[in-house]
Amino acid sequence: MMVSSQQASRARLRRHLVSRCLVTAGIVALAAPSFFIPAAHAADDAMRVGVLIPGSKTDKGWMESGYDGVVAAQKEFGPKLKTQVIENINYADMEQALTNLASRNQLVIGIGGQTQAAVLKIAKRFPNVKFSIVGGNKGDNMPPNVAGYDVKQAEIAFVAGAAAAMLSKNGAVSYVGGMEIPSIVNAGKEFGNGAHYVNPKVKYFESYTGDFDNVAKAREATAAAVAQGADVHYHILNLGLRGLEQAAKEKNTHIIGSYTDRCGSDPLYVAYSITGVGYQAQFAIEQLEKGQWQPGYKAFGLAMGPKASGMVICKSTPAMDAKLKQIEEDILSGKIKVSEG
Structure with missing residues (x-):
């Protein structure tokens, strides 16, 4: 046949x-x-x-x-x-x-x-x-x-922005998102708002690659922010994170990780936001x-507690912890307004 x-x-x-x-x-x-x-x-x-x-x-x-x-x-x-x-x-x-x-x-x-x-x-x-x-x-x-x-990524992104502003030596921070959809854009907006809440003069660079997994584009976006002084970076990426890591490591800058506390596992990371995925x-x-x-x-x-959402600075100080705790309480009380999503 x-x-x-x-x-x-x-x-x-x-x-x-x-x-x-x-x-x-x-x-x-x-x-x-x-x-x-x-x-x-x-x-x-x-x-x-x-x-x-x-x-x-x-x-x-x-x-x-x-x-x-x-x-x-x-x-x-x-x-x-x-x-x-x-x-x-x-x-x-x-x-x-x-x-x-x-x-x-x-x-x-x-x-x-x-x-x-x-x-x-x-x-x-x-x-x-x-x-x-x-x-x-x-x-x-x-x-x-x-x-x-x-x-509620936007909520914890505000707190992450505050942490980034505290940790930045250059007074400049960046955010790289994947797809430019409302939840990802809202997180980027609130990360910038959180950074400015702590340091009104901080420089903030926000970019989107259009793809959560594109390593080359994430690296390019991060390198552009580093060239303008950003030394602490945040993200909502999947495999694209590898590109962000490459660019950050090349210039001895640092990253706030997302989703899970892995402090001590990699010196590239200075803090982690827990989003309870x-x-x-x-x-x-x-x-x-x-x-x-x-x-x-x-x-x-x-509102669901630290397993669902929280912020960890790997080498924190009591003053940093107190500031972040107050910000979280103010978000929960409605004193600080953040976007949905």
Whole structure:
């Protein structure tokens, strides 16, 4: 029988996808686009949670923090929890990835607001499956089986800006965002506002690469800010962070990390903002286990405590800590107004 080159190509693709399937420590990690691989539910009573990570789970940023929360839940619940993780998915494939996850799991978690549009669409097709969006925003026509968890990035970005102004020796700080969407732009705006709150004369440089994962553009944006005197940098990036790190290291400047406290792990980082991405992922799983999972919008942020949102300066002073604590209290009381998102 004659086999066309197109059929042969598809066969090779299927073999390639199967070779990319990895099962470890109760976590099923499917490398993109391996969501085409069929699988049946196992006949046990374990909770089944699917997780969509659009970027890399080792990006030292949002995606890794979200994955850390899944791993923490796996350690918490052990064999009671079975997780299926799909990572490195582009926008065109998100709906298909979510369909795969929803067909196999009780709960599906989308890591990042960029999953929201696809989640809202696919959730309508799976009314008996629960969906949680980590980094979700208030949305119209949210299905009754979807929860949106708002990390309130703008809120903690204000505090990070204040910390950056305290730490800057040159009186100049910078912010690099990925996609120029409202939540990312609001965070950049509030980072600048926080810096000016502490030092009205501070120079602030704000830029967007258009892509959370573009290393070259992040490096270029940071280098441009460094050339104008910026010596403390903040970001909302995924793999693009590597470019920011390269530019900062070359000129002996420093970074305020995002999402997780890793003080002491790298001298390039002088502080960390905690935005609770992993905390939210773990929260969704814990709520499922307790039978308390609820749909709808839920704001996290400073009001939810230090695991959800906070600021850590690695070599802080009592005066710095007191100043940051007061700023956080003033945000919570409404004395300091910050943007939504």
